[in-house]
Amino acid sequence: MIIAYLFRSLGTGHSIEELFGSLQRKVDRHPDIQTTRIYLPYVSRGWQSIKRNLRFLRSASATIFHITGDIHYAALALPESKTVLTIHDCILLERNRNRPLRYTFFWLFWYYLPIRRAAVVTVISEKTRHELMQYVGPVAKKAIVIANGYDPAFVYRPATFQKNHPVLLQLGTAPHKNLSRLIAAIEGIACTLILVGPLTDSITRELHQRRITYKNYVDLSRVEIIQLYETCDIVTCVSTYEGFGMPILEANAVGRVVITSYLEPMRTVASDAAHCVNPTDVTAIRQGILLLIQNDAYRQSLIDAGRRNAQRYTMAVAALRYEAIYQQLAGVQFVEVQPIVEQVL
Known part of the structure; x- marks a missing residue:
């Protein structure tokens, strides 16, 4: 089974890349799973760059595609039965509440349509799931919560507290x-x-x-x-x-x-x-x-x-939950969300 992790274009950000880089390294240890990375070639600014990215993705090949965040619209170019979409927050909708055209664009292409198309949608907190329900409506009921795990490179390092000048x-x-x-x-x-x-x-x-x-x-x-x-x-x-x-x-x-x-x-x-x-x-x-x-x-x-x-919140716990989703998606033509919720949460 080959899992392709999809990332926004290089240089756009770091947090999602670091988070899913750690997850990828953990999932790679599974004997039946191989992973690869796909970076979108264009920064998602304007309709033309989005169309180019979608055209680029149509030739991508993998058993399962996992959109790691931000570039939700990538789901529109991927096979729906093989796509996992992770949504971190609704900040794009929050920021554009008073800008109707931008709000409508992001609502449609970053949230509503990608959520409808993806086989599985995961969110990183109950708060994000609740916001999706508020903004997008019943289609967001399919979202399941898989909390982030922290990078195991962060290890306990006790130190003396600098009380005079922290x-x-x-x-x-x-x-x-x-x-x-x-x-x-x-x-x-x-x-x-x-x-x-x-x-x-x-x-x-x-x-x-x-x-x-x-x-x-x-x-x-x-x-x-x-x-x-x-x-x-x-x-x-x-x-x-x-x-x-x-x-x-x-x-x-x-x-x-x-x-x-x-x-x-x-x-x-x-x-x-x-x-x-x-x-x-x-x-x-x-x-x-x-x-x-x-x-x-x-x-x-x-x-x-x-x-x-x-x-x-270890990365090992998060990896086990995603592996369960990958295995179910690879084994059936299309996956119902409810059985995954029961097994994963």
Whole structure:
């Protein structure tokens, strides 16, 4: 059985590629499965590039095609009985709510039609499944939840907490990452903020105006990101929107304390292994960070809980669930979703 993992064009992003790269390596160990990667040749900007990508996919060959995220429309060029589609979030619909033409385009070609066509649709959280039901309607009932697993390269690395001047690590700089409120919350706190991702001019101005000590990195390798986790003291993930919240698990695995949003799915992913706050309340974010800095016992209790929490989301668990889907799809002409739900969840 050959599983082809479909990725967006090279250079478009990193998170999905890293996540499914880890999954692919795990699935490759199965004696009856071989895997390969297919990268779309064109960045999905405009109808012409989308048509070229669809034309490219029509000649692809594999037993099962697994669209790893973002490029959902790829399902329209693949055999429906052999296609697995993973949807991470509904951010495209969320962002374009007030732009009717763009909203309709993404609703149709990124969500509704691909969901209808794919044999199996997986989502990474109950929150994403619920949003799909809200946005797309009954067709999204076929979606099943398979939670992300963290990369096993993230291993426990205990370290002495730098109480006098802690290092805060923030992965991602998109608007939903809530940087403005985070920056406001740490004003006057002796700390260094590590930001991974491109900064807008307005965010840079805020950092300077509030006299925040910070470092900014872009286009880091996986090894470099892991090193940042290992050298930080607190991981911040106070987003106003997420499909899952991988930094929570990665921090849990490495042994770093986390402050995150009490919104879903972060609250469920974190369980009792992070300090949860209202992401729209700057004072709550500030008080949470100060609590993690000052209360040694509480901080250590969260770190200990994090190590247990990480074991609930290993890549081995995710791989077993996807392998069950691949095996069923390879064995029948078309797969009904309900039997897979019963076996996989």
